Amino acid sequence: MGGKRDEPVNLEKRDTILNEIQYWRKSRLLPEQYCDFLTNLYDDENAVKDSNPISLQNLQQGSIKIWLFGFGIISLFFLISIYFSVFPWPLQIATALSVLIVCYGYAAIFRKRNRMISLMLTGIGSLLTLGFGLWLISLHHLDPDFWQPILIGTCGLLWCVLGFVLRIGILQYCGYAFWALLYAGFFGGMRPDASMLELELLWLPLCVLMVWLSWLLHYRVSGVAGVYFAVGATLWLLPELDALLLRHDYPQWIAFLLLAKIAAELALLFIFRKKWIAWVAT
Template sequence: MPGKRDELLNLEKRDIILREIQYWRKSRLLPEQYCDFLTNIYDDEATVKDNNPISLHNLQQGSIKIWLFGFGIISLIFLISLYFSVFPWPLQLATALSVLIVCYGYSAVLRDRQKVFSLMLAGIASILTLGFGLWIIELHNLDPLFWRPILIGFCGLLWCILGFVLRIGLLNYCGFAFWGLLYGGFFIKIRPDASMLELELLWLPLCVLMVWLSWLLYHRISGVAGVYFGVGATLWIMPEIDALLLRQGYPQWVSFLLLTKIAVGLALLFLFRKKWITWVTS
């Protein structure tokens, strides 16, 4: 019994050391070759195993099953692309949902073991979400003025939720960006001749809200404070971007106002760098 207990303790220590080495590798605290060397020392099999079946090494050394699996996936994608337009709309919707569920599902499953592959699947699924939606709208001659905003709102909500759950910052940010686009487009229709002061009041409260949420979530939930801070920083200059890109007839001095706000924003970032860098890296 004592010998078996000592063996288990040694295995636990080795696993802790290997996890720490992997953390050094991901954080780039040590060069890749040093991490491989240390892993070889503490790994019983003396090899750095690559669990990703899509890696170049595993494709070179892999069995015929991996190649057949890849061929099947590529063939399925081409078949869906070629015959999607002739499917009845219930089958089109079911096909799109099935592809998205599979991609997002595998992204969630592989999030901890194969992070790069998980991010690739999430990115592909996000592009397909928007692509399938636009394709269905065009195929069925749906009113784009009505259905495109619905698609934008759906994509934004989906990406915000999945980005938060899967801790994918870029996906979460894109979700907020789509909601910002929907928000700006809605107020363009309501107030097409809004003054610069109205635009500042339209966007800046949201900027303050997102920065406050960044501070709040930093103390409670890890991995999302940086996204909210980035959204808040973007909203800081959104009134001027709204005036210059989304509306017409604004004077030239709006460009100088944009440059002034960028300079003020950078000055604030410099003054409070010790605080917001902690939020972003949490």
């Protein structure tokens, strides 16, 4: 019982000592190596975290095994890049899937232990997903009009799912952005001469739907309200962006309409800031 009662006091003393050590380090009252020694002596929690060999401190003080491991990983990556085109296609697919599984798998492992490494691995895996897909389409001379939309839809679905599971909002947002790109491309092929009214009717219902889902789910499902709200805010501008970027014969006044909608959106966000910030931050 006595040990449990004294534990908060000991933690408070430890934090005070660590703050003093950091002050000594910044003020150069003690040499750097002494500050490192004292930090490692008192910060047991940091010692547990630094069992991760990728931390900067362990890279600085680590054994030759860590550096050889890093050399092996980098060499393997470049070997795959150089000889990927001469692999038979089943081995190409297996290699790509293995690399992606490793990236996303370790991103999930480090999600709570080291958020920065998790985000880096997720970003690398996402870029490689798109890169491997485009590379395979080019290597095998596949029809891009058929396979690129499939790749975009697959990446969008994968990023939406992983972004939700790993609670990485930017990845989930990119997934919805790819789905919006696929949606715009499909409708552009079906109706290349669509009027501005058709474009507004194409995008604005989706904008309302995403904002409504953001409000509906903010207290039921964590990690989606902010993403859905950001997607909805983006969809508000997509009719004009669709006309400007994907269509050639558009009226000159669309640019002014885009500026007016941006101003209106910012005004609405300012007026209702207390409401939407409350559910986005939940």
